[in-house]
Amino acid sequence: MKVLFIGGTGNISTASSKLAIKKGIDLYHFNRGQSTVEISGVKTIIGDIKKPNELEELKKHTWDVVVNWIAFIPEDIENDIKLFKGKTKQYIFISSASCYQTPLSYPIITESTPLKNNLWEYSNDKIKCEDLLVKTYREEDFPIIIVRPSYTYDTVIPIAIGGFDEYTTVDRILKGKEIIIHGDGTSLWTVTHADDFAIGLVGLLGLTQAIGHAFHITSDEVLTWNMIYKILAESVNCEAKVVHISSDFICKMEPSFTGGLLGDKSESVIFDNSKIKTFVPGFKATISFAEGIKRTLKWLDENPDKKIVNSDTNAKIDAILRVYKAL
Template sequence: MKVLFIGGTGNISTPSSRLAVNKGMDLFILNRGKAKVDIEGAHSIIGDINKPEELTELKKHEWDVVVNWIAFTPDDIERDIHLFKGKTKQYIFISSASCYQTPLSYPVITESTPLHNNLWDYSQGKIQCEDRLQKAYREEGFPITIVRPSLTYDTVIPIAIGGFNKYNTAKRILEGKEIIIHGDGTSLWTVTHSDDFAKGFVGLLGLQTAIGHAFHITSDEVLTWNMIYKILADALGKEAKVVHIASDFICKVEPSFTGTLLADKAESVLFNNSKIKSFVPGFKATIPFSEGIKRTVKWLKENPAHQYIDEDTEAKIENVLKAYKRL
């Protein structure tokens, strides 16, 4: 099976790339060559998908599956439909679980939960992409499958403030500084290791019964945010000095946190994974956060260049803490 990944060397996609190769797929990875990640056994195409006129290599192939890991706007989708219509048997768009109804009217999310999030431009863009793809599927037979990851991690720290590709909160824990947990920390969330995500995702590649369908792929482990931060602190070998601050207050002081809080992580969410399990029999997430985050912390210690401290984020954390204490 000949598969094209547009992207394929990021936090979520790298384990999927490696698993696809291990499963015997003929994998081609198109990217700009900036990520220093080697996927042994995959073919590399160096280029920019936004400059398709320069991608002569793409014109030589027809694909069983095309996956775009880095499409964010309807223009990206229009470009891909033009490039791959009649050239692939399946086109997989990586959307986001942040597209689901916000705020939720019912806390258990299935793939039929409405898509509605007016609080975050990122989510709105993904919803618009899905809308365009559904139209292409209905009217033109463009063979789509949509995948909606939630908070998925491997080489990043999956927390709400000062994490993901930033090392700010981890460093604050290590230095004994105060960190922020939104709300009272008792709302529920799910974090998923990229290796677990890959098991479900790779099972969808080339699966013709998945055409026209959408899936989310997450762990079944449910944790409070208090537990997520405690487990992170334990992995760092320190005790976190926590300050609980209401999400509304955080976003009033620093509106730039709205996307990661009010638009995504401020309320409890439970994912029903029945659909991916029915289409990919045997899929099961097996890496608990307590194990997965230790891997992440170990990787970051071994790769200190990725311990990125964003000074703007640091200033915003301090500003929120000061504003809260002034009350």
């Protein structure tokens, strides 16, 4: 099976690339060749998917599957449809579980949960991408599959403030500084390790009966945000000094947090993974957050240049704490 990953060396996609190679898939990456990640067995075509003059080598190929890990806006999808229509048997768009209805009208999320998120431009753009793909599938038989990850991590820290590609909140914990947990910390959340996600994603490659369907692929482990931060702090052998502040107050003080917080992480989410388990019977998420975050922190210790402490984020956290305590 000849598969193209557009991207393929990122936080989520690296694990899927490694598993695809392990499964004997003939895997190509199309990217700018700037990543330091090396995956033995992958054939790389150098180019920028957003630059038409760098696509000539790509146009020479036909594919069993194309997976775009880095499409974010409808224009990206429009370009892919033109490029791959008639050139692939399957096109997989990596969307986001943040596209689901916000706020939720029913707490259990299935693939039939409505898509509606007007609080985060990122999610709204992903919804527009999905709408365009579904329309093209219905009207032109473009062979789509939509995959919605939910805060999937490997080399990033999956927390609400001062994390992801930053080490800011971990640094605050290590230095005994106060950190913010939104709300009272009892809302529910799901984080998924990229190695677990890869089992579901790779299982969909070449699966003809999955065409036209959407899937979320997440862990079944449900944690409160209090527990997520507690596990994180324990993983660096510290106790976090937590201040609970409402999401509304945080976002009023710092509007840049609105999308990721009010548009996503302030909601309780519980995912029903029955569909991916039906289509890919081998899918099962087995990596607990307690185990997975230790792997992430070990990787960061081995790559200290990735321990990014953002002074701007620190200033925002300190400002929010200062105003909140003065009330």
